[in-house]
Amino acid sequence: MINEKDYKYKVTAAGRVNIIGEHVDYCGGRVFPAALSLCNTVYVRPNGTDKINLSWTTLTDKVTLNINDLEKSRSLKYGNYQAGSALMWKNAGHRLVGCDMLQECIVPFGSGLSSSAAIEVSTIAALATVAGEKFNPVEVSRLAQRAEQDFAGVNCGIMDQYSSACGKKGHAMLLDCKTLACEYVPVNLGEYSLIITNCNKPHSLIESKYNERRAETEQALSIIQSYEKVSCLADVTKERFEGLSKYLPAKIADRAKHVIEECARVRSAEYAMKQGDMVALGQLLNESHNSLKVLYEVTGKELDCLAEAAQAFDGCVGSRMTGGGFGGCTISIVKTQAVQDFKKYVYERYQKQTAYTPSFYEADISDGITVTKL
Numbered sequence: 001m002i003n004e005k006d007y008k009y010k011v012t013a014a015g016r017v018n019i020i021g022e023h024v025d026y027c028g029g030r031v032f033p034a035a036l037s038l039c040n041t042v043y044v045r046p047n048g049t050d051k052i053n054l055s056w057t058t059l060t061d062k063v064t065l066n067i068n069d070l071e072k073s074r075s076l077k078y079g080n081y082q083a084g085s086a087l088m089w090k091n092a093g094h095r096l097v098g099c100d101m102l103q104e105c106i107v108p109f110g111s112g113l114s115s116s117a118a119i120e121v122s123t124i125a126a127l128a129t130v131a132g133e134k135f136n137p138v139e140v141s142r143l144a145q146r147a148e149q150d151f152a153g154v155n156c157g158i159m160d161q162y163s164s165a166c167g168k169k170g171h172a173m174l175l176d177c178k179t180l181a182c183e184y185v186p187v188n189l190g191e192y193s194l195i196i197t198n199c200n201k202p203h204s205l206i207e208s209k210y211n212e213r214r215a216e217t218e219q220a221l222s223i224i225q226s227y228e229k230v231s232c233l234a235d236v237t238k239e240r241f242e243g244l245s246k247y248l249p250a251k252i253a254d255r256a257k258h259v260i261e262e263c264a265r266v267r268s269a270e271y272a273m274k275q276g277d278m279v280a281l282g283q284l285l286n287e288s289h290n291s292l293k294v295l296y297e298v299t300g301k302e303l304d305c306l307a308e309a310a311q312a313f314d315g316c317v318g319s320r321m322t323g324g325g326f327g328g329c330t331i332s333i334v335k336t337q338a339v340q341d342f343k344k345y346v347y348e349r350y351q352k353q354t355a356y357t358p359s360f361y362e363a364d365i366s367d368g369i370t371v372t373k374l
Protein backbone atom coordinates (compact mmCIF):
# COMPACT_ATOMS: atom_id res chain seq x y z
CA MET A 1 0.00 0.00 0.00
CA ILE A 2 1.26 3.48 -0.83
CA ASN A 3 0.96 6.02 1.93
CA GLU A 4 0.56 9.16 -0.19
CA LYS A 5 1.22 11.37 2.83
CA ASP A 6 4.83 10.13 2.90
CA TYR A 7 5.44 12.04 -0.33
CA LYS A 8 5.19 15.66 -1.36
CA TYR A 9 3.86 15.35 -4.91
CA LYS A 10 2.13 12.85 -7.12
CA VAL A 11 2.97 13.33 -10.79
CA THR A 12 1.49 11.30 -13.63
CA ALA A 13 2.10 11.10 -17.37
CA ALA A 14 0.02 9.17 -19.85
CA GLY A 15 0.47 6.22 -22.16
CA ARG A 16 -0.97 6.86 -25.59
CA VAL A 17 -2.84 5.27 -28.42
CA ASN A 18 -2.31 6.41 -31.99
CA ILE A 19 -5.52 6.50 -34.02
CA ILE A 20 -3.69 6.88 -37.32
CA GLY A 21 -0.45 8.27 -38.77
CA GLU A 22 1.94 5.40 -38.03
CA HIS A 23 5.66 5.58 -38.68
CA VAL A 24 5.39 9.08 -40.07
CA ASP A 25 6.40 11.22 -37.07
CA TYR A 26 10.12 10.91 -37.82
CA CYS A 27 9.37 11.80 -41.45
CA GLY A 28 7.84 15.17 -40.57
CA GLY A 29 4.28 13.89 -40.93
CA ARG A 30 1.12 14.56 -38.96
CA VAL A 31 -0.06 11.99 -36.42
CA PHE A 32 -3.36 11.57 -34.60
CA PRO A 33 -2.71 10.15 -31.11
CA ALA A 34 -4.57 10.48 -27.81
CA ALA A 35 -3.32 10.19 -24.21
CA LEU A 36 -4.72 7.33 -22.13
CA SER A 37 -5.78 6.92 -18.52
CA LEU A 38 -3.19 4.10 -18.42
CA CYS A 39 -0.28 6.10 -16.99
CA ASN A 40 2.94 6.13 -14.99
CA THR A 41 2.70 7.67 -11.52
CA VAL A 42 5.66 9.11 -9.63
CA TYR A 43 5.41 9.85 -5.90
CA VAL A 44 8.25 12.16 -5.00
CA ARG A 45 9.78 14.01 -2.03
CA PRO A 46 13.08 15.89 -1.68
CA ASN A 47 15.70 14.12 0.46
CA GLY A 48 18.35 16.82 0.87
CA THR A 49 21.13 14.68 -0.68
CA ASP A 50 22.65 14.42 -4.16
CA LYS A 51 21.00 11.03 -4.75
CA ILE A 52 17.81 9.99 -6.47
CA ASN A 53 16.48 6.92 -4.68
CA LEU A 54 14.20 4.93 -6.94
CA SER A 55 11.71 2.28 -5.93
CA TRP A 56 8.74 0.69 -7.66
CA THR A 57 5.41 -0.63 -6.44
CA THR A 58 5.83 -3.68 -8.66
CA LEU A 59 9.48 -4.57 -7.92
CA THR A 60 11.53 -5.37 -4.86
CA ASP A 61 14.62 -3.74 -6.45
CA LYS A 62 15.83 -0.38 -5.24
CA VAL A 63 18.22 1.78 -7.26
CA THR A 64 20.18 4.88 -6.31
CA LEU A 65 21.29 7.40 -8.93
CA ASN A 66 24.02 9.94 -8.26
CA ILE A 67 22.84 13.25 -9.72
CA ASN A 68 26.46 14.26 -10.40
CA ASP A 69 27.29 11.08 -12.31
CA LEU A 70 24.19 9.99 -14.20
CA GLU A 71 26.20 8.75 -17.18
CA LYS A 72 27.33 5.88 -14.97
CA SER A 73 23.73 4.70 -14.74
CA ARG A 74 23.44 4.09 -18.47
CA SER A 75 22.18 0.54 -19.27
CA LEU A 76 20.78 -0.19 -15.81
CA LYS A 77 18.22 -2.97 -15.91
CA TYR A 78 15.86 -0.88 -13.79
CA GLY A 79 16.26 2.87 -13.53
CA ASN A 80 17.75 3.39 -16.98
CA TYR A 81 14.82 5.50 -18.25
CA GLN A 82 14.82 7.58 -15.07
CA ALA A 83 18.59 8.13 -15.25
CA GLY A 84 18.39 9.20 -18.91
CA SER A 85 15.49 11.52 -18.16
CA ALA A 86 17.28 13.13 -15.22
CA LEU A 87 20.44 13.61 -17.28
CA MET A 88 18.61 15.26 -20.19
CA TRP A 89 16.77 17.57 -17.79
CA LYS A 90 20.06 18.52 -16.13
CA ASN A 91 21.95 18.94 -19.42
CA ALA A 92 19.25 21.35 -20.60
CA GLY A 93 20.34 23.63 -17.76
CA HIS A 94 17.69 22.82 -15.18
CA ARG A 95 18.04 22.31 -11.44
CA LEU A 96 18.21 18.75 -10.21
CA VAL A 97 17.79 17.94 -6.52
CA GLY A 98 18.13 14.70 -4.59
CA CYS A 99 14.80 13.00 -3.98
CA ASP A 100 13.01 9.74 -3.24
CA MET A 101 10.77 8.51 -6.03
CA LEU A 102 8.28 5.71 -5.92
CA GLN A 103 7.08 4.71 -9.39
CA GLU A 104 4.00 2.82 -10.45
CA CYS A 105 3.40 2.02 -14.11
CA ILE A 106 -0.01 0.78 -15.20
CA VAL A 107 0.78 1.08 -18.91
CA PRO A 108 1.45 -2.53 -19.92
CA PHE A 109 5.12 -2.95 -20.91
CA GLY A 110 5.86 -3.83 -24.51
CA SER A 111 2.28 -3.08 -25.49
CA GLY A 112 3.00 -0.32 -27.99
CA LEU A 113 1.09 2.05 -25.68
CA SER A 114 4.25 3.99 -24.75
CA SER A 115 5.04 2.87 -21.25
CA SER A 116 8.58 4.19 -21.74
CA ALA A 117 7.40 7.67 -22.75
CA ALA A 118 5.06 7.75 -19.74
CA ILE A 119 7.99 6.88 -17.45
CA GLU A 120 10.35 9.43 -19.00
CA VAL A 121 7.84 12.27 -19.10
CA SER A 122 6.52 11.73 -15.56
CA THR A 123 10.07 11.43 -14.21
CA ILE A 124 11.12 14.75 -15.74
CA ALA A 125 7.93 16.48 -14.58
CA ALA A 126 8.46 15.08 -11.07
CA LEU A 127 12.12 16.18 -10.98
CA ALA A 128 11.12 19.68 -12.07
CA THR A 129 8.32 19.87 -9.51
CA VAL A 130 10.41 18.65 -6.58
CA ALA A 131 13.14 21.18 -7.51
CA GLY A 132 10.53 23.96 -7.45
CA GLU A 133 10.79 24.63 -11.18
CA LYS A 134 7.90 25.35 -13.52
CA PHE A 135 8.09 23.16 -16.60
CA ASN A 136 6.94 23.51 -20.18
CA PRO A 137 5.30 20.22 -21.28
CA VAL A 138 6.60 20.58 -24.84
CA GLU A 139 10.18 20.96 -23.60
CA VAL A 140 9.63 17.99 -21.28
CA SER A 141 8.51 15.90 -24.25
CA ARG A 142 11.58 16.86 -26.28
CA LEU A 143 13.94 15.99 -23.43
CA ALA A 144 12.11 12.71 -22.82
CA GLN A 145 12.49 11.86 -26.51
CA ARG A 146 16.22 12.51 -26.19
CA ALA A 147 16.38 10.17 -23.17
CA GLU A 148 14.70 7.44 -25.21
CA GLN A 149 17.12 7.94 -28.09
CA ASP A 150 20.25 8.22 -26.00
CA PHE A 151 19.62 5.82 -23.10
CA ALA A 152 17.20 3.30 -24.62
CA GLY A 153 18.82 3.38 -28.07
CA VAL A 154 15.55 3.88 -29.99
CA ASN A 155 15.85 6.62 -32.59
CA CYS A 156 12.19 7.51 -32.04
CA GLY A 157 10.10 10.41 -33.26
CA ILE A 158 8.30 12.86 -30.98
CA MET A 159 4.78 11.39 -31.04
CA ASP A 160 4.86 9.28 -27.87
CA GLN A 161 6.53 11.74 -25.54
CA TYR A 162 4.45 14.66 -26.88
CA SER A 163 1.20 12.74 -26.37
CA SER A 164 2.28 11.63 -22.91
CA ALA A 165 3.05 15.21 -21.87
CA CYS A 166 0.47 17.27 -23.74
CA GLY A 167 -2.61 15.04 -24.02
CA LYS A 168 -6.04 16.44 -23.18
CA LYS A 169 -9.01 14.62 -21.72
CA GLY A 170 -11.56 13.62 -24.36
CA HIS A 171 -9.39 14.86 -27.23
CA ALA A 172 -7.03 13.43 -29.81
CA MET A 173 -4.11 15.53 -31.02
CA LEU A 174 -3.49 16.34 -34.64
CA LEU A 175 0.20 16.90 -34.23
CA ASP A 176 2.41 18.20 -37.00
CA CYS A 177 5.72 16.56 -36.13
CA LYS A 178 7.69 19.00 -38.25
CA THR A 179 6.49 22.17 -36.51
CA LEU A 180 4.90 20.71 -33.34
CA ALA A 181 1.74 22.68 -34.13
CA CYS A 182 -1.04 20.77 -32.40
CA GLU A 183 -4.79 20.90 -32.86
CA TYR A 184 -6.94 19.21 -30.21
CA VAL A 185 -9.86 17.39 -31.80
CA PRO A 186 -12.74 16.09 -29.63
CA VAL A 187 -13.12 12.34 -29.91
CA ASN A 188 -16.83 11.72 -30.40
CA LEU A 189 -17.35 8.19 -31.58
CA GLY A 190 -21.17 8.32 -31.39
CA GLU A 191 -22.51 4.80 -31.08
CA TYR A 192 -18.99 3.31 -31.35
CA SER A 193 -16.21 2.57 -28.87
CA LEU A 194 -12.46 2.39 -29.29
CA ILE A 195 -11.21 -1.01 -28.18
CA ILE A 196 -7.54 -1.65 -27.48
CA THR A 197 -6.38 -5.26 -27.77
CA ASN A 198 -2.94 -6.56 -26.82
CA CYS A 199 -1.59 -9.47 -28.87
CA ASN A 200 0.61 -10.34 -25.85
CA LYS A 201 3.48 -11.48 -27.98
CA PRO A 202 6.68 -10.36 -26.29
CA HIS A 203 8.42 -8.21 -28.87
CA SER A 204 12.02 -8.83 -29.58
CA LEU A 205 14.54 -6.82 -31.58
CA ILE A 206 12.08 -3.95 -31.81
CA GLU A 207 14.82 -1.35 -31.31
CA SER A 208 16.97 -2.56 -34.18
CA LYS A 209 14.05 -3.05 -36.58
CA TYR A 210 12.62 0.35 -35.68
CA ASN A 211 15.97 2.06 -36.26
CA GLU A 212 16.31 0.17 -39.55
CA ARG A 213 12.95 1.48 -40.79
CA ARG A 214 13.88 5.00 -39.82
CA ALA A 215 17.18 4.69 -41.70
CA GLU A 216 15.31 3.38 -44.77
CA THR A 217 13.07 6.44 -44.83
CA GLU A 218 16.15 8.66 -44.53
CA GLN A 219 17.68 6.87 -47.49
CA ALA A 220 14.47 7.41 -49.47
CA LEU A 221 14.48 11.11 -48.65
CA SER A 222 18.08 11.62 -49.62
CA ILE A 223 17.54 9.98 -53.03
CA ILE A 224 14.36 12.01 -53.61
CA GLN A 225 16.20 15.20 -52.65
CA SER A 226 18.56 14.77 -55.58
CA TYR A 227 15.51 15.25 -57.85
CA GLU A 228 13.16 17.39 -55.80
CA LYS A 229 13.47 20.21 -53.26
CA VAL A 230 11.73 18.81 -50.17
CA SER A 231 12.72 18.91 -46.52
CA CYS A 232 10.95 15.73 -45.41
CA LEU A 233 9.23 12.67 -46.83
CA ALA A 234 5.83 13.81 -45.57
CA ASP A 235 6.00 16.78 -47.95
CA VAL A 236 6.19 14.59 -51.06
CA THR A 237 2.75 14.32 -52.67
CA LYS A 238 1.36 11.02 -53.91
CA GLU A 239 1.36 12.39 -57.46
CA ARG A 240 5.01 13.48 -57.32
CA PHE A 241 6.03 10.18 -55.77
CA GLU A 242 4.66 8.26 -58.74
CA GLY A 243 7.28 9.89 -60.94
CA LEU A 244 10.08 9.50 -58.40
CA SER A 245 9.66 5.97 -57.07
CA LYS A 246 11.60 4.46 -59.99
CA TYR A 247 14.80 6.02 -58.62
CA LEU A 248 14.50 4.12 -55.33
CA PRO A 249 15.47 0.51 -54.62
CA ALA A 250 12.21 -1.53 -54.44
CA LYS A 251 12.10 -1.99 -50.64
CA ILE A 252 12.98 1.64 -50.00
CA ALA A 253 10.25 2.70 -52.42
CA ASP A 254 7.74 0.59 -50.48
CA ARG A 255 8.74 2.24 -47.20
CA ALA A 256 8.42 5.72 -48.71
CA LYS A 257 5.07 4.86 -50.33
CA HIS A 258 3.70 3.84 -46.94
CA VAL A 259 4.78 7.15 -45.38
CA ILE A 260 3.37 9.28 -48.18
CA GLU A 261 0.04 7.43 -48.34
CA GLU A 262 -0.29 7.29 -44.55
CA CYS A 263 0.06 11.08 -44.44
CA ALA A 264 -2.81 11.33 -46.93
CA ARG A 265 -4.86 8.95 -44.76
CA VAL A 266 -4.33 11.22 -41.75
CA ARG A 267 -5.85 14.10 -43.72
CA SER A 268 -8.88 11.95 -44.58
CA ALA A 269 -9.13 10.71 -40.99
CA GLU A 270 -9.18 14.27 -39.70
CA TYR A 271 -12.15 14.96 -41.95
CA ALA A 272 -13.92 11.72 -40.99
CA MET A 273 -13.45 12.36 -37.26
CA LYS A 274 -14.71 15.93 -37.54
CA GLN A 275 -17.75 14.73 -39.52
CA GLY A 276 -18.36 11.91 -37.03
CA ASP A 277 -18.12 9.44 -39.93
CA MET A 278 -16.91 6.31 -38.15
CA VAL A 279 -17.38 4.07 -41.16
CA ALA A 280 -14.97 6.22 -43.19
CA LEU A 281 -12.53 6.40 -40.28
CA GLY A 282 -12.69 2.62 -39.86
CA GLN A 283 -11.92 2.08 -43.53
CA LEU A 284 -8.81 4.26 -43.17
CA LEU A 285 -7.70 2.19 -40.18
CA ASN A 286 -7.98 -0.97 -42.27
CA GLU A 287 -5.97 0.59 -45.10
CA SER A 288 -3.34 1.77 -42.64
CA HIS A 289 -2.91 -1.71 -41.21
CA ASN A 290 -2.59 -3.23 -44.63
CA SER A 291 0.07 -0.73 -45.61
CA LEU A 292 2.02 -1.36 -42.37
CA LYS A 293 1.80 -5.07 -43.14
CA VAL A 294 2.66 -5.10 -46.83
CA LEU A 295 4.75 -1.99 -47.49
CA TYR A 296 6.31 -1.18 -44.13
CA GLU A 297 6.53 -4.75 -42.77
CA VAL A 298 6.16 -3.95 -39.08
CA THR A 299 3.10 -6.04 -38.16
CA GLY A 300 3.87 -9.77 -37.94
CA LYS A 301 1.61 -12.79 -37.71
CA GLU A 302 0.02 -11.96 -34.36
CA LEU A 303 -0.93 -8.35 -35.09
CA ASP A 304 -2.23 -9.36 -38.52
CA CYS A 305 -4.33 -12.10 -37.03
CA LEU A 306 -5.75 -9.75 -34.39
CA ALA A 307 -6.56 -6.99 -36.87
CA GLU A 308 -8.02 -9.38 -39.41
CA ALA A 309 -10.21 -11.09 -36.79
CA ALA A 310 -11.50 -7.67 -35.70
CA GLN A 311 -12.10 -6.55 -39.27
CA ALA A 312 -14.14 -9.70 -39.95
CA PHE A 313 -16.52 -8.96 -37.05
CA ASP A 314 -19.81 -7.45 -38.12
CA GLY A 315 -20.02 -4.57 -35.65
CA CYS A 316 -16.42 -3.47 -36.20
CA VAL A 317 -15.84 -0.79 -38.84
CA GLY A 318 -12.04 -0.85 -38.74
CA SER A 319 -8.98 -2.15 -36.95
CA ARG A 320 -5.23 -1.71 -37.14
CA MET A 321 -2.02 -2.04 -35.19
CA THR A 322 -1.05 1.03 -33.14
CA GLY A 323 2.44 2.19 -32.15
CA GLY A 324 5.78 0.89 -33.38
CA GLY A 325 4.57 -2.63 -34.24
CA PHE A 326 6.38 -6.00 -34.11
CA GLY A 327 3.95 -6.91 -31.30
CA GLY A 328 1.85 -4.75 -29.02
CA CYS A 329 -1.71 -3.61 -29.57
CA THR A 330 -4.41 -3.03 -32.12
CA ILE A 331 -7.21 -0.48 -31.95
CA SER A 332 -10.66 -1.25 -33.28
CA ILE A 333 -13.76 0.89 -33.73
CA VAL A 334 -16.64 -1.24 -32.56
CA LYS A 335 -20.41 -0.66 -32.10
CA THR A 336 -20.72 -0.11 -28.35
CA GLN A 337 -23.61 -2.52 -28.02
CA ALA A 338 -21.57 -5.28 -29.69
CA VAL A 339 -18.38 -4.88 -27.61
CA GLN A 340 -18.84 -8.02 -25.51
CA ASP A 341 -19.53 -10.16 -28.59
CA PHE A 342 -16.57 -8.54 -30.34
CA LYS A 343 -14.19 -9.50 -27.52
CA LYS A 344 -15.42 -13.08 -27.51
CA TYR A 345 -15.15 -13.36 -31.29
CA VAL A 346 -11.64 -11.93 -31.48
CA TYR A 347 -10.45 -13.88 -28.44
CA GLU A 348 -11.55 -17.21 -29.87
CA ARG A 349 -10.18 -16.62 -33.35
CA TYR A 350 -6.88 -15.25 -32.15
CA GLN A 351 -6.34 -18.02 -29.64
CA LYS A 352 -7.03 -20.65 -32.27
CA GLN A 353 -4.61 -19.18 -34.80
CA THR A 354 -1.68 -18.19 -32.60
CA ALA A 355 0.17 -19.33 -29.49
CA TYR A 356 -1.14 -16.40 -27.42
CA THR A 357 -4.31 -15.13 -25.77
CA PRO A 358 -5.24 -11.47 -26.21
CA SER A 359 -6.11 -8.91 -23.51
CA PHE A 360 -8.56 -6.05 -23.91
CA TYR A 361 -8.14 -2.68 -22.20
CA GLU A 362 -10.75 -0.25 -21.06
CA ALA A 363 -9.04 3.14 -21.07
CA ASP A 364 -10.33 6.69 -21.23
CA ILE A 365 -8.75 9.47 -23.21
CA SER A 366 -7.07 11.55 -20.52
CA ASP A 367 -4.79 14.45 -19.75
CA GLY A 368 -1.03 14.20 -20.34
CA ILE A 369 0.93 15.34 -17.26
CA THR A 370 -0.90 15.88 -13.97
CA VAL A 371 0.70 17.22 -10.77
CA THR A 372 -0.97 16.90 -7.36
CA LYS A 373 0.44 18.35 -4.15
CA LEU A 374 -0.01 15.75 -1.41
Ligand code: GLA
Nearest residue numbers: 022023156157158159323324
Ligand atom coordinates in the same frame (compact mmCIF):
# COMPACT_ATOMS: atom_id res chain seq x y z
C1 GLA B 1 7.11 4.30 -31.71
C2 GLA B 1 7.94 5.59 -31.67
C3 GLA B 1 7.17 6.78 -32.23
C4 GLA B 1 6.55 6.45 -33.59
C5 GLA B 1 5.81 5.11 -33.55
C6 GLA B 1 5.33 4.68 -34.91
O1 GLA B 1 6.03 4.37 -30.84
O2 GLA B 1 8.35 5.89 -30.36
O3 GLA B 1 8.00 7.91 -32.31
O4 GLA B 1 7.52 6.47 -34.59
O5 GLA B 1 6.62 4.08 -33.03
O6 GLA B 1 4.39 5.56 -35.40
